[in-house]
Amino acid sequence: xxxxxxxxxxxxxxxxMTPRDYIISNFNFSNLIAAIFVGTGVAxxxxxxxxxxxxxxxxSDNYPWGLxxxxxxxxxxxxxxxxxxxxxxxxxxxxxxxHHFVRPAILSSLLGYIFxxxxxxxxxxxxxxxxxLIGYSWGFSxxxxxIGWHFFLYINICLIEWSPAxxxxxxxxxxxxxxxxLTIWATIFGVIxxxxxxxxxxxxxxxxxxxxxxxxxxxxxxVFFLLSAIFAGISMVIVESxxxxxxxxxxxxxxxxxxxxxxxxxxxxxxxxxxFVYLILKVFDIAHSNTWGYLNTPYGYWYLVETxxxxxxxxxxxxxxxxxxxxxxxxxxGFVTALGVILNRLNVSIIAYNWHFPASQKYYPLWSEVAxxxxxxxxxxxxxxxxxxxxxxxxxxxxxxSSHS
Amino acid sequence: xxxxxxxxxxxxxxxxxxxxxGSSPAxxxxxxxxxxxxxxxxxxERNWKLYEKTHAAITKEHYGVxxxxxxxxxxxxxxxxxxxxxxxxxxxxxxxxxxxxGKDNVFKTIRRMxxxxxxxxxxxxxxxDGKPIYVKRQCMHCEDPGCLASCFVDSYRKASMGxxxxxxxxxxxxxxxxxxxxxxxxAFEYYEALNPQITKCTFCYDRIIxxxxxxxxxxxCPAEVMTFGKRSDLINLAHERIRNNPGKYIDHVYxxxxxxxxxxxYLSSVPFEEIxxxxxxxxxxxxxxxxxxxxxxxxxxxxxxxxxxxxxxxAISKARKKHTSSHETPPEEKGxxxxxxx
Numbered sequence: 080x081x082x083x084x085x086x087x088x089x090x091x092x093x094x095x096m097t098p099r100d101y102i103i104s105n106f107n108f109s110n111l112i113a114a115i116f117v118g119t120g121v122a123x124x125x126x127x128x129x130x131x132x133x134x135x136x137x138x139s140d141n142y143p144w145g146l147x148x149x150x151x152x153x154x155x156x157x158x159x160x161x162x163x164x165x166x167x168x169x170x171x172x173x174x175x176x177x178h179h180f181v182r183p184a185i186l187s188s189l190l191g192y193i194f195x196x197x198x199x200x201x202x203x204x205x206x207x208x209x210x211x212l213i214g215y216s217w218g219f220s221x222x223x224x225x226i227g228w229h230f231f232l233y234i235n236i237c238l239i240e241w242s243p244a245x246x247x248x249x250x251x252x253x254x255x256x257x258x259x260x261l262t263i264w265a266t267i268f269g270v271i272x273x274x275x276x277x278x279x280x281x282x283x284x285x286x287x288x289x290x291x292x293x294x295x296x297x298x299x300x301x302v303f304f305l306l307s308a309i310f311a312g313i314s315m316v317i318v319e320s321x322x323x324x325x326x327x328x329x330x331x332x333x334x335x336x337x338x339x340x341x342x343x344x345x346x347x348x349x350x351x352x353x354x355f356v357y358l359i360l361k362v363f364d365i366a367h368s369n370t371w372g373y374l375n376t377p378y379g380y381w382y383l384v385e386t387x388x389x390x391x392x393x394x395x396x397x398x399x400x401x402x403x404x405x406x407x408x409x410x411x412x413g414f415v416t417a418l419g420v421i422l423n424r425l426n427v428s429i430i431a432y433n434w435h436f437p438a439s440q441k442y443y444p445l446w447s448e449v450a451x452x453x454x455x456x457x458x459x460x461x462x463x464x465x466x467x468x469x470x471x472x473x474x475x476x477x478x479x480x481s482s483h484s
Numbered sequence: 485x486x487x488x489x490x491x492x493x494x495x496x497x498x499x500x501x502x503x504x505x506g507s508s509p510a511x512x513x514x515x516x517x518x519x520x521x522x523x524x525x526x527x528x529e530r531n532w533k534l535y536e537k538t539h540a541a542i543t544k545e546h547y548g549v550x551x552x553x554x555x556x557x558x559x560x561x562x563x564x565x566x567x568x569x570x571x572x573x574x575x576x577x578x579x580x581x582x583x584x585x586g587k588d589n590v591f592k593t594i595r596r597m598x599x600x601x602x603x604x605x606x607x608x609x610x611x612x613d614g615k616p617i618y619v620k621r622q623c624m625h626c627e628d629p630g631c632l633a634s635c636f637v638d639s640y641r642k643a644s645m646g647x648x649x650x651x652x653x654x655x656x657x658x659x660x661x662x663x664x665x666x667x668x669x670x671a672f673e674y675y676e677a678l679n680p681q682i683t684k685c686t687f688c689y690d691r692i693i694x695x696x697x698x699x700x701x702x703x704x705c706p707a708e709v710m711t712f713g714k715r716s717d718l719i720n721l722a723h724e725r726i727r728n729n730p731g732k733y734i735d736h737v738y739x740x741x742x743x744x745x746x747x748x749x750y751l752s753s754v755p756f757e758e759i760x761x762x763x764x765x766x767x768x769x770x771x772x773x774x775x776x777x778x779x780x781x782x783x784x785x786x787x788x789x790x791x792x793x794x795x796x797x798x799a800i801s802k803a804r805k806k807h808t809s810s811h812e813t814p815p816e817e818k819g820x821x822x823x824x825x826x
Contacts, residue, residue, distance in 0.1 A: 127677075128677065129677055130677055131673075131674060131675050131676055131677035131678075131680065132672075132674045132680070133520075133521075133674030133675040134675070136674075138659075138674060139520075139674075140520075140596060140597070140598055140599075140662065140668070140670075140671045140672060140674075141596070141668060143659035143660075143662035143663055143672060144659065144663060171793065171797055173801070202658075203656055203657050203658055204655070204656070204657015204658070204659070204672065204673075204676075204680040204681075205655065205656050205657040205678075205679065205680065206656075206657075208637075208654075208655075208656045208657075209656065211637050211654060211656060212636060212637060212656070215637070215654070216637040216638050216639065216654045217637070217638060218635045218636040218637050218638035218639075219638075220632075220633040220634075220771060220774065220775070220778070221633065221634050221635055221636040221638075221660070221774070222634070222774050222777065222778065223634065223635075223636035223658060223660050224636035224637075225778065225781060226636075227636055263797075267793050267794070267797060270789070270793055271784075271785050271789045271790070271793065272785075274784070274785075274789065275781050275784065275785050278781065279777075279781060282774065282777040282778075282781075283660070283663075284663075285773040285774055285777055286630055286633075286634055286663065286664040286770050286771075286773050286774050287663055287664065288765070288766065288773065289666050289762055289764060289765045290663070301777055301780070301781075
């Protein structure tokens with residue numbers, strides 16, 4: 080029936096298929112899994128909206144922040160740093176050889192921030208008052224105020240950086256030209272803004288010296304969060320490109336594996352140097368605050384797992400892989416580094432928080448909290464795939480090839 | 485009406501003593517549950533409205549309360565009076581009074597404030613003589629409050645008399661104030677889906693601004709545990725008591741200097757960490773930790789980063805022009821992309 084209509088919707092959204100064909104083409108195992116995650120996540124969202132945070136979470140008066148802040152915000156934003164790192168490397172430091180990595184990186188930052196803020200809405204008691212931050216009541220003395228504003232600005236920056244791909248897809252040449260010129264300025268602005276709020280996320284815990292374990296608490300928390308966001312950002316570029324180069328292989332014409340591997344190893348080197356700087360600062364920090372004694376406690380062992388297993392180890396392997404030219408090892412260590420950042424953020428926000436509490440009183444997430452988080456992650460992946468399948472993210476747009484930003 | 489009420493409370497208190505005895509086991513199990521599940525606090529909003537109207541006119545003198553834990557008998561009437569005044573869920577006063585003798589009672593666990601109560605009394609045992617020590621807890625009303633500085637929509641106020649007030653009409657419900665509070669005071673109405681608030685002690689702002697009135701907990705106390713007055717006077721009084729009663733108190737007024745000083749201060753016969761106080765929170769006001777960071781970020785963003793980033797950009801674009809004019813491919817560069825952001 081609709082076979083002969085060649086509408087905009089069919090061309091742009093349904094990838095040229097009929098609605099029927101499009102739906103059929105989406106019946107597969109991975110989409111089924113995604114649908115289950117998204118479905119449970121949405122169910123939990125509705126439950127939380129109708130019954131409140133008490134029934135929907137394990138949060139308490141002693142643990143006001145749980146998985147939704149610890150994972151969705153702290154981990155999510157750190158792992159959404161690819162746009163910061165790659166945008167800076169290519170646009171500011173002129174590493175043009177990495178320009179193929181920029182658009183996927185920008186997209187993952189954009190979606191990372193949007194979905195982090197989306198998840199945050201469910202954690203806020205009065206989510207409908209979120210706009211108060213922008214224009215109604217300003218808490219200038221709060222680090223959270225700085226973060227809120229920076230999120231708002233940074234999402235706009237990412238939109239600008241991403242918009243050339245959007246306008247290529249919509250075939251709006253004038254708008255594209257205009258926004259390409261803005262990109263460089265958005266990137267400069269973005270470095271400052273992203274650097275500010277990545278460190279501010281660590282700064283959030285500066286006001287809780289009595290609650291965060293002395294091994295994790297430090298006056299340098301903002302610096303640690305910024306540095307780890309940088310290696311999180313680069314390692315996520317490695318992780319994403321590893322996955323996307325497998326999943327979206329069909330989109331990559333004349334793919335040069337040797338060149339790609341060389342670039343991956345370059346990313347590995349960058350991650351390693353950031354990891355080493357971070358590690359040295361960590362050692363200085365322990366020496367300065369003289370918290371060596373805590374290392375020989377259960378929390379200390381856990382701290383060593385985090386810093387030795389997920390910082391020192393990948394740093395050494397990155398260095399080794401770079402010397403021997405092993406791209407596969409770099410890719411694997413990219414995963415390890417990203418895992419280490421996840422571990423670090425969860426340690427600061429949940430595990431080492433309220434460390435003087437006995438184990439029986441400590442917070443652990445309710446299944447519904449995990450379900451909502453997984454649902455949001457699934458939504459993010461689906462949105463990423465939706466955009467990549469339609470816009471020139473992995474590939475170059477045939478009509479704009481020569482002038483790719 | 486105020487006099488009648490006070491008279492009533494006094495009579496009720498006397499009557500209560502005669503009623504001590506018997507027990508109701510279900511009560512102890514449910515006590516925290518009631519207050520955790522509570523929603524719809526009105527005391528904070530009432531005080532905020534009053535604050536808006538009155539704050540310009542009232543005295544600039546800081547007031548406080550000195551709590552002498554050696555005097556407390558654990559009757560929990562302060563809890564009852566607080567609930568009564570602030571319209572929090574309450575029970576007959578007799579049930580509060582008999583906790584001190586009941587077997588299966590609330591003193592078996594160390595409680596904290598939840599959505600439906602602004603104050604709790606906990607029991608500890610003295611390391612000196614093994615006798616019980618009862619400790620009333622409530623908001624300390626810091627001189628430089630962490631909750632206030634941490635709020636990202638500015639929904640706290642420090643009233644000039646000393647109370648730290650919460651403004652429910654702005655609060656977004658992020659609960660960062662609960663993270664920032666070194667005494668774990670603010671509670672949250674977790675069981676309210678649409679309009680949850682933070683709840684906390686108001687220092688009875690709606691009482692103390694009227695000459696001669698004291699907070700409801702102070703008023704009902706039969707053992708003169710609490711003294712309401714000017715903060716500077718209370719500090720003198722506290723040190724006087726320590727001096728005049730050698731051996732009775734430890735030489736420390738908790739709250740005089742903790743996190744920059746608090747309006748509520750405590751005296752104790754044993755070290756404060758033995759009766760549930762954090763003694764490792766330092767003398768630095770909590771907001772100072774974030775202030776220096778915010779200053780650093782401003783410096784970084786306004787002063788430091790701009791010239792650095794622009795400088796890097798121009799240097800690189802110059803280098804790039806050279807490369808393109810000589811038709812060379814750029815050399816492989818190291819990927820230290822964070823260099824420019826420092």
